Amino acid sequence: MDLNQSFVDVFGHRAEQAFFAPGRVNLIGEHVDYNGGHVFPCALSFGTRLLLAPNDQNLLRFRSLNVAAAVDLPLDRLTSPLAKGSWVNYPLGCIAQFVRRGYRLHGGYDLLFWGDVPAGAGLSSSAAIEVVTAFAFNHLLEAGCSRADLARIGQQSEHEFAGVSCGIMDQFASAFGRKDHAIYLDCTTLDFEYVPLQMDGVRLVVANTHSPHKLDSGAYNERVAQCREAVEQLRSSSPSLQNLAELDAQRFARIREAIKDPVALRRATHVVAECQRTVDAVRALKAGDLLRFGRLMNESHVSLRDDYEVTGPYLDAMAEEAWKVRGVIGSRMTGGGFGGCTVSLVREEAVPTFVERVGEAYSARTGIAPDFYVAEIGDGARILDI
Numbered sequence: 001m002d003l004n005q006s007f008v009d010v011f012g013h014r015a016e017q018a019f020f021a022p023g024r025v026n027l028i029g030e031h032v033d034y035n036g037g038h039v040f041p042c043a044l045s046f047g048t049r050l051l052l053a054p055n056d057q058n059l060l061r062f063r064s065l066n067v068a069a070a071v072d073l074p075l076d077r078l079t080s081p082l083a084k085g086s087w088v089n090y091p092l093g094c095i096a097q098f099v100r101r102g103y104r105l106h107g108g109y110d111l112l113f114w115g116d117v118p119a120g121a122g123l124s125s126s127a128a129i130e131v132v133t134a135f136a137f138n139h140l141l142e143a144g145c146s147r148a149d150l151a152r153i154g155q156q157s158e159h160e161f162a163g164v165s166c167g168i169m170d171q172f173a174s175a176f177g178r179k180d181h182a183i184y185l186d187c188t189t190l191d192f193e194y195v196p197l198q199m200d201g202v203r204l205v206v207a208n209t210h211s212p213h214k215l216d217s218g219a220y221n222e223r224v225a226q227c228r229e230a231v232e233q234l235r236s237s238s239p240s241l242q243n244l245a246e247l248d249a250q251r252f253a254r255i256r257e258a259i260k261d262p263v264a265l266r267r268a269t270h271v272v273a274e275c276q277r278t279v280d281a282v283r284a285l286k287a288g289d290l291l292r293f294g295r296l297m298n299e300s301h302v303s304l305r306d307d308y309e310v311t312g313p314y315l316d317a318m319a320e321e322a323w324k325v326r327g328v329i330g331s332r333m334t335g336g337g338f339g340g341c342t343v344s345l346v347r348e349e350a351v352p353t354f355v356e357r358v359g360e361a362y363s364a365r366t367g368i369a370p371d372f373y374v375a376e377i378g379d380g381a382r383i384l385d386i
């Protein structure tokens, strides 16, 4: 795809700058970021590109090669969301954060987006749009934001302009990704460490369920609220508790009865166990114990299925079929859940069999043809040569 030519076709003049931010896949640590736990995502080699150039019309003109809807906005109309469902809310929400901080755009800009992260697949296509926009406007406005600031700007946009009370994981991974490394991130402090994915002879396979049911903001926000409710109820016995991630298994076992609501109790059970699993998994990876890492991935899926209830039949079918294949070290849902993707560690020689067997069995069970990608772990947000 010649994006420079597309820009000329769309706007009638050349782009002056280009930026990129990736999607992500999370290896383990699911639904723990907004509970202050550790996560372990990595940036993908695919993501969103943003090409831009000034215009003399005092408008921001938003165009996408993925979505037909075009939007032009005057410069005094950049701080409130458009109608729910408009794709422009993702970039606009980021630009709004700069405007609210007092930065002013002088003159308009033409903006062309193109992404190759499949939308709605749990691979953070929205975070890629947010982070590429935050990165680009930080550059244009010389705002001097750190990458962590850019991740927060993306998260804020998601909260205010997309209505999803998400954690920081997706935007952080998109901003900070590093080739062939995963990011071990403490979501309470934002301290992080790059961990090399030294997996000789093992590949990371992402399987897209193409499930008709997607994670909607309602189901996601409901989980966030249930976790807060669990903390609230636990405060009767532990008044200083801020986040579920502060609890280890022993302490949780001692105080869990304070959670009277059975649903909130199940949610908290997942979060406490998943926080520990993530710490254990990273330790296992560093020690070269890939089999243990894989077992923890499988346990993560089961916990997300039974206690957190965010998998659903499509992700369950994909994971179950993966578990049957020889050469699969671990397999689990990744991202928010319901629909979307699984991530599997698969021995290199077993990848063709994996794709064939899991693909056939999944299609037979669901009537849907899945997609498989052997993931390449790439770098985070950056400027592109034009």
Ligand code: GLA
Pocket: 026, 029, 030, 031, 032, 033, 034, 166, 167, 168, 169, 170, 335, 336, 337
């Ligand atoms: C979505 C959210 C993230 C995180 C995951 C689940 O991707 O955007 O913040 O909560 O779900 O781990």
